Every structure is written in structure tokens, then in C-alpha cells.
């Protein structure tokens with residue numbers, strides 16, 4: 638049995654539902670999965686895991702602090718394990734108005750640079766879009782997102798429920814998780 642740990646940090650909830658879907662696919666692929674919201678639980682030991690997936694939402698160019706704290710605390714031990722990193726962020730939303738160089742820069746900053754910062758050589762990097770629930774948004778987020786709503790709609794974000802704009806490509810997230818399961822199983 639391949640044991641996987643998913644540790645994520647979220648501010649607005651998107652990374653939680655993305656992580657749940659990754660967990661669902663990994664389980665479907667036969668892995669044993671523990672899913673941890675790093676804001677609610679501090680992981681103490683990673684010895685029993687073959688695959689560690691660490692994910693975060695992005696705000697103002699930054700990861701959430703808890704999964705980053707996880708990377709810091711287990712930096713040495715993670716070097717000997719299969720690790721995957723992913724982010725949920727506005728820059729990853731498929732958009733006809735997105736500038737390719739800005740998307741590439743965001744991917745590098747949020748994923749490649751983060752891996753390098755903790756001396757990691759991830760088996761996979763996931764760059765996924767976000768979700769914006771205008772019905773349920775903290776004040777600091779609505780200040781920013783009310784101004785951005787026009788651009789969000791113009792960029793093709795789908796209103797999947799009233800007030801909820803979801804820019805995630807779920808098929809891409811599932812394909813990423815399936816590929817990750819195959820990598821975790823291979824020697």
C-alpha cells in the first residue's frame with residue numbers, strides 16, 4: 638500500500654476542495670490518503686508516508702503560512718521522499734486575457750522557487766485556478782475581489798452557482814492526481 642499525506646492551507650476555501658478532489662482520485666487509484674488542513678492540525682511525523690503533497694492558496698503573491706511552516710519543519714526529511722506541490726491561484730485561471738509571461742512568472746514564483754527554497758525536487762507541480770464565493774467572503778477579500786469582478790467575468794470565469802465563480806479546470810486537476818498516483822506507485 639502506498640501511503641500519501643496531503644497538507645494544505647486555504648484562506649477562502651478553494652484549496653480545500655481542490656485537495657479533497659486530489660485525495661478522492663488518489664484513493665480511487667488505490668493509495669491510502671490522509672488529508673490535513675494545516676490551519677486546523679499540525680502534522681508531527683511524516684515517517685510513514687511515501688508521497689507528500691503540499692498545497693496552498695495564494696494571496697498577494699504569498700502562500701498561506703501553515704503549509705510553508707510544514708515545508709520548513711520537515712525540510713530535511715522531505716528531501717528523501719516523493720513530494721508534489723500545488724497552488725490554487727488567480728494567475729492559473731485559463732483566460733484569453735492572461736499574458737503568457739505573467740502566467741509563467743507566477744508559476745515560477747509560486748512553485749519552482751518554492752521548491753528551490755526548501756531544496757525539494759518535486760515529482761509534480763500543480764498550477765490550478767481558484768474559486769471566488771461572493772456570498773461568503775471575508776471583508777479583506779471582498780475589497781479586492783469586488784474591484785476584480787469585472788475582469789474575472791471578462792476572463793471567462795464561470796458562475797457555477799449564484800455568486801460563485803470557479804476558474805478551476807477539474808479535468809486537469811484529476812489528470813494531475815492520476816499521474817501523481819502512477820509516480821507514487823513506481824519504484
Ligand SMILES: Cc1cc2nc3c(=O)[nH]c(=O)nc-3n(C[C@H](O)[C@H](O)[C@H](O)COP(=O)(O)O)c2cc1C
Nearest residue numbers: 647648649650651652694696697698726727728767
Ligand atoms: C485578497 C486576494 C488576493 C489575491 N492575490 C493573488 C495573487 O497575488 N496572485 C494570484 O495568482 N491570485 C491571487 N488571488 C486569487 C487567489 O489565489 C484564489 O482566489 C485562490 O483560489 C485562493 O485560494 P484559497 O481559496 O484556497 O484561499 C487573490 C485573491 C484574493 C481574494
